[in-house]
Amino acid sequence: MAETHTVQPGDRAIAYLTLTPSAAVLLLLVAVPTITVIGISLQDVGFGEMSGPWIGLENFAWALTSRTFWTALKNTFVWVFGSVSLEMMLGLGLALLLNRTFALRGVARAIILAPYLIPTVVAVLVWRYMFHDIVGILNYMLMSVGLISKPMVWLASTSTAMLSVIIVGVWKFFPFVVIALLGILQSIPQEQYEAAEIDGASAFQQFWRITLPHILPVFLLTALLRTIWTFHKFEIIYLLTGGGPLDSTTTLPILVYIKGFADFELGRAAAIALITFFILVVLLAVYFGFMKRAEARQ
Amino acid sequence: MRIGMRIRSIAAGALLAGLMSGTASAQQVVRFLHNETDPPSIAFFNNAIKAFEAENPGVKIEMEAISTDGRLQKVMSSITTKTMPDLFKLLPEERFEFARKGYLVELDDVLKSIGEQDYVPGALVKVSGKTYDLPYTLGNFSVFWNRADLLKAKGLETPKNWDELKSAAAALTAGDQFGFVFPAGKNRMTSVYLSQMIWAAGGTYFDKDLNVTFNNPGTVKALQFLKDMAKFSPPGISSYSYSEMINSYLTGKIGLDIYAPRLAANAFSNAPDVFAKTNGAPVPAGPSGVGVKFVNSNSFAVASAAVGAKNIEGAKKFLQYLITGDRLRDFSMTAYPHLVPPLKSVQDKVVEAGAKELGGRQELARLAFDTSNSLDFDSEAGAVVKDGKVVKSGVINPYIGSIVARGIPAAVVQRVVLEGEDPAKAAAWGHDQMKRVVDELKKN
Numbered sequence: 001m002a003e004t005h006t007v008q009p010g011d012r013a014i015a016y017l018t019l020t021p022s023a024a025v026l027l028l029l030v031a032v033p034t035i036t037v038i039g040i041s042l043q044d045v046g047f048g049e050m051s052g053p054w055i056g057l058e059n060f061a062w063a064l065t066s067r068t069f070w071t072a073l074k075n076t077f078v079w080v081f082g083s084v085s086l087e088m089m090l091g092l093g094l095a096l097l098l099n100r101t102f103a104l105r106g107v108a109r110a111i112i113l114a115p116y117l118i119p120t121v122v123a124v125l126v127w128r129y130m131f132h133d134i135v136g137i138l139n140y141m142l143m144s145v146g147l148i149s150k151p152m153v154w155l156a157s158t159s160t161a162m163l164s165v166i167i168v169g170v171w172k173f174f175p176f177v178v179i180a181l182l183g184i185l186q187s188i189p190q191e192q193y194e195a196a197e198i199d200g201a202s203a204f205q206q207f208w209r210i211t212l213p214h215i216l217p218v219f220l221l222t223a224l225l226r227t228i229w230t231f232h233k234f235e236i237i238y239l240l241t242g243g244g245p246l247d248s249t250t251t252l253p254i255l256v257y258i259k260g261f262a263d264f265e266l267g268r269a270a271a272i273a274l275i276t277f278f279i280l281v282v283l284l285a286v287y288f289g290f291m292k293r294a295e296a297r298q
Numbered sequence: 299m300r301i302g303m304r305i306r307s308i309a310a311g312a313l314l315a316g317l318m319s320g321t322a323s324a325q326q327v328v329r330f331l332h333n334e335t336d337p338p339s340i341a342f343f344n345n346a347i348k349a350f351e352a353e354n355p356g357v358k359i360e361m362e363a364i365s366t367d368g369r370l371q372k373v374m375s376s377i378t379t380k381t382m383p384d385l386f387k388l389l390p391e392e393r394f395e396f397a398r399k400g401y402l403v404e405l406d407d408v409l410k411s412i413g414e415q416d417y418v419p420g421a422l423v424k425v426s427g428k429t430y431d432l433p434y435t436l437g438n439f440s441v442f443w444n445r446a447d448l449l450k451a452k453g454l455e456t457p458k459n460w461d462e463l464k465s466a467a468a469a470l471t472a473g474d475q476f477g478f479v480f481p482a483g484k485n486r487m488t489s490v491y492l493s494q495m496i497w498a499a500g501g502t503y504f505d506k507d508l509n510v511t512f513n514n515p516g517t518v519k520a521l522q523f524l525k526d527m528a529k530f531s532p533p534g535i536s537s538y539s540y541s542e543m544i545n546s547y548l549t550g551k552i553g554l555d556i557y558a559p560r561l562a563a564n565a566f567s568n569a570p571d572v573f574a575k576t577n578g579a580p581v582p583a584g585p586s587g588v589g590v591k592f593v594n595s596n597s598f599a600v601a602s603a604a605v606g607a608k609n610i611e612g613a614k615k616f617l618q619y620l621i622t623g624d625r626l627r628d629f630s631m632t633a634y635p636h637l638v639p640p641l642k643s644v645q646d647k648v649v650e651a652g653a654k655e656l657g658g659r660q661e662l663a664r665l666a667f668d669t670s671n672s673l674d675f676d677s678e679a680g681a682v683v684k685d686g687k688v689v690k691s692g693v694i695n696p697y698i699g700s701i702v703a704r705g706i707p708a709a710v711v712q713r714v715v716l717e718g719e720d721p722a723k724a725a726a727w728g729h730d731q732m733k734r735v736v737d738e739l740k741k742n
Contacts, residue, residue: 046742134476134534134551153533153536154534155537156482156533156534156536156537157716158717242484244537245484245716261370261371261374262703264374
């Protein structure tokens, strides 16, 4: 028989006492910067300053009526949707492959993790050379197999720059999806597949009826997490294109940087950062809603 | 007895700790920020710091080297949080604004000690008659590097003006060979490049009364020239910056390249075949009749206590040590002949010391060290070309730094080169953008 414990009056005090230090640290690390950014977003803060005249919601009004902001928002969604959808498809395919038994499976798993382990700066520099219009290996390979007749301008054209940064983003982060999905794939009881085979189910039917329902919660959670992380990704795009050419790869985090450190308009940068924060909060709400539903189902 | 011993050992420990902390506080720490991150420069600074610390036992130099692209952000954050390094790299376009806002300390005493007359003309720029930064090298972005073998094969002379340059670039472009290269990326190098073209075409960003004059015939001619030259340049120039101006040339696929002398230094080390076939020449003349060079001072400044500097006197002492005598010569040799010493007395020493470098081709150093007929961002306001010479108005421009930092000139180039916009329309767009920024700055 399980023991029961009634909450005593002193328990609550001890709970608060033990929670206080971590709550104070959290407050310091999260609340103070957030409040500071909110404060800056309501002021006209310029070069080398931390405060300026109060202007209310003017910075937000500017952001929501500025063509640059909407271009950046559109670019952010293209970047996020393009990256995450490709990461998920590639990650799922490779996780299914790595879940099978074959020689050197361990080595293959280790190799697939490599992009995730390489520092972003190093990876981006290598990719910059691979994309190079004169000596880039990517053009050389595509021309060798006859897919293109002349070198492609990967990073210097408004029509291909976003595709190029998405390629690098997908290459860098698909291993995370592989790790997440491989874990859940390995937990599916083998007997279910054996029974399905006896019943004459095809490979696709086995995937659709057994694999997918099992991995779906993890698949969706991984997709949500990758969406949130990709949304505020900065360094890959900044190092590859700086947001250009023109503003074809300027996403919201890049725009925050440009406004803050190139245009020296910290108030506007803070307003854009807060709008980005708001969008991420909505995504997080979706994430927590999903978590709650998944827990209730269990 | 035991308790007594314990008390004595605690007291001795406390005394020792006190003495140690006293020693630490007696040592003055000078924080030093720069963006010369290539290995030879780092080795030079490490050696200079070691020697300085040996000569000045009470001073410790803490060096921080940061990339060129990240320097301004680092400086901005440090100013905002009042944690500025005592000694730091300052760009010319930051000089006026930083001095006006009280971020810098005057360096007239250091200048007096070095000797003002030893600086090459134009190397020193003062704000309201006071010196706030001292140069350690001049950056000359305008040497005309050309493949003598390719020109000869086509029966062409070294181009001396824009028309000849365009014809030669066209003749040298075939298949995967490109006659010309220039930067059209979203970066500062593109703004630098466009500027020298505008000046060579007789235009300026500002007049001497500091009104924006960007939309002028010179700018339109410069943009049209770049638009034409894009046909003879690699297709990826819209992402090119500093490094691509060298790296693309070193592939051997570029015929003509107007860039800094670092190109020769890198070619000598990394592509000797290309170097052997490369000649240096004065930059071809633009429609104004002069090939105006972009030459800017790379300076160090000492931050003021108002932005967090802690050891101003130590920083001044180290500054003077670093930018004079053998240190200036040794630093200039780290990328010979790219780093042009601003002191006349040191220039000769560098040319002498560099006799064995670049296969003995001293003419390249003399070409690199020729900083005549040059302008930079803060001295271009109201400059004119008269009788084949650049005449400065003497007005220091406090606004152009904000325009360049915002990347407006680079954006103008991208509109023309990438989007094919009419140069006159792009010039008008750039003018409006610049005027908006300047009007805002003038209000404050």
